[in-house]
Amino acid sequence: MSKENPRAIHLKDYRVPPFLIDQTELHFELGEKATLVKSRLQMRRNPASGELDAPLELDGDADLTLRRLVLDGKDLAPGDYLLESDTLRLDGLPEQFVLECVTLIKPQENTSLEGLYKSNGMFCTQCEAEGFRKITYYLDRPDVMARFTTTVVADKDDYPVLLSNGNPVEEGEVSEGRHFVTWEDPFPKPAYLFALVAGNLERVEDSFTTASGREVALRLFVEPQNLDKCDHAIRSLKKAMAWDEEVYGREYDLDIFMIVAVDHFNMGAMENKGLNIFNSSCVLAKPETTTDSAFERIESIVAHEYFHNWSGNRVTCRDWFQLSLKEGFTVFRDAEFSADMGSRTVKRIEDVTLLRTAQFAEDGGPMAHPVRPASYIEISNFYTLTVYEKGAEVVRMIHTLLGPEQFRAGSDLYFARHDGQAVTTDDFVAAMEEASGVDLGQFRRWYEQAGTPRLQVSDAYDADAKRYTLNVKQSCPPSPGQDRKAPFHIPLAVGLLDAEGRDIPLKDGATTQVLHLAESEQQFHFDNVPCKPVPSLLRGFSAPVKLSYPYSRDELVFLMSHDSDGFNRWDAGQQLAVAIIEELIVDYRAGRELKLDQRLVQAYRQLLADTGLDPAMVAKMLVLPSESYLSELAETVDVEAIHRVREFVRRTLATELRDLLLEVYRRNRSDGPYTLAAEAIARRRLQNQSLGYLMALEEKEVLALAQNQFENADNMTDAQAALSLIAHSGFEAEAAAALDAFYQRWQADTLVVNQWFTTQATTPRDNALETVRALMDHEAFELANPNRVRALIGAFCSQNPVQFHRADGEGYRFLADRVIELDRLNPQIASRLLTPLTRWRKYPPELSAQMQAQLQRVLAVEELSRDCYEVVSKSLA
Known part of the structure; x- marks a missing residue:
């Protein structure tokens, strides 16, 4: 960097704001070349601050x-204030005053997609975390909450729809074909929750009647061509509103709830009060263009953003170190909602899979940080899986320790006590403690300490005393800034199975007992155990830990067949497959012939043959551990060996189970119309999982099945599954034809074209990088569109390890080139792309040296953004 290294911001330095804003009045004159923003702030000194003579420092850009600039009606001259690149400072201010400010901004030139910018001709905003300072000078911090009134003025023909937070209170015509709408939000909020949208949009409308009988208008705004993709989001919203009333007693508080779909968006969605702005990929859906997984994801995200109305908006964060206060809690809420809407076990498997592969890797990498970080350089870098997913696991553990009734009492107290306030994770935990009477003092370490705890479990059985004993040791490896960790308070859910696979009754006759692990080493005794049991450990994944117990392969097969805990049945299968694959990797490196343990074949045969099992569960259990998960488990990642061995296992299973896989595929094919019913989704998943194995055989007969499915599918789930299998197969001519046909059919649909890009970016073929480079010149690719970048560049670098980690290092060079290019356009997206390079310590010397060299290239860039500087500098430290 050419300037001084950016300074870190520390939690320990937090001070209450010297000033508060009671009322914010905004007036936007939207223009084609520039936009004029007028703000009128009613301000006062903060009586809670000890800085009685502090100057006012407003954040800017x-x-x-x-x-x-006008103070209490008097125009200020340049000498009356100090204006710097990102700060406006005024001294000698009275106790109360009104400050008016007029700024000029150019949204059309704003490629960072923060603040006010344009997307496909539409004005829109993204203000979390610090985007509002790109709009006007303000106290842009979450603990400054004000009531907002916003007037938006624009050309009526080009921008017939003008939206902001709250309820509309006035609208009308102004001169020269322009019009205005004034919005009033009665609830105080920080600036990061401000939103504005102006565009030529169509509206889909519905309504919801709250538990108290209030009628709420529901409005989804989209571009005209997307009108037929709104029904699912509206249904999801109504489900979420009803669920939040029933489970948490939370009722919506405005007259209108609005959602807007935007193509250019750095995040998934944003919970701006009353006006949620969504990445179009997270809200638009119909069967012809949207997969089952995407339907489920949309339902979850719509719910997540709605739930933020209370866990994030009505009660918000005091500072950005407390980000998990709203995000972790809300991710837990949306996960529970999704579990209630579908299969609880399948949902838990999906969440834990993400946690183990990506969040555990984050915990073990250079950007490791506690759920409540102690410092940051750029807050955008801390919208991480640790804050979101691990934060949700921390809330889940509180739910496990307290039980559902006491947890609900704690959440009720939290919302009642802190409504309209900006608070901390300590305030959340304190409410849970007070409502339940449970001491969570030691548990708070989950918010303070980084890293993934490791549990080593051994056992003993005394046949004479009929006593079974578990010995549990906990530890946590060092992480940046934290060499030593104090013991965590860990809820360890345990069941015991007898020789017939039946649950042995435990305390109070329950078949699952939650053990409280709070010391570095503890023993737990179980009396009246009639025989030596097989333990079912960490049921439901009751804590985000890595657990080690010396299961034999026969015991894992036993648990796969008999465990009453659905998650642990699946996990036993994963452990069995991991043990076998890791052994085969050793053989592969030694040049020995690979032979598959028949116990895995028999376990899969039993799964496929049992028609009484839930097809969704069978489909999940048939998924081999991913290359990413196997890499996370490895001390040193041998990318080639992991890929080759996993493919060998897949082909061998397909060979030995070919007839049964064909039978399962045909049995689960449906000729009826597409439905989103849980049973139909489960059948499609099992059908496509079976086809995936069969395609490993590279047989013309199976290729014909995939081509038939691709050509005749009436839904994107089946079409995309078949396309991916054909495109990634050895049938190159057929792959090219299918990809071309897919693009020709769907080239006008941006979301489907994203899938087309990703399918090609993730091919394991040796020419994958060359394909990606060529696609960057494709007419449909746009570097300024984050969805396109994630679909092509992000997918190649994060989801195609065997080609990204090429021995010649060209994958690393490609990523560094793109990061440098994007850093000038959109630093947030650039920094998020860096993740694969940051894990260089996990790879052999010949690869890690090349990864470090590319990180050094990025670090040497003049005027590197704070976003990228923080990630790269910490990675190389």
């Missing part, structure tokens, strides 16, 4: 042009 180098791209703001200050046109006018």
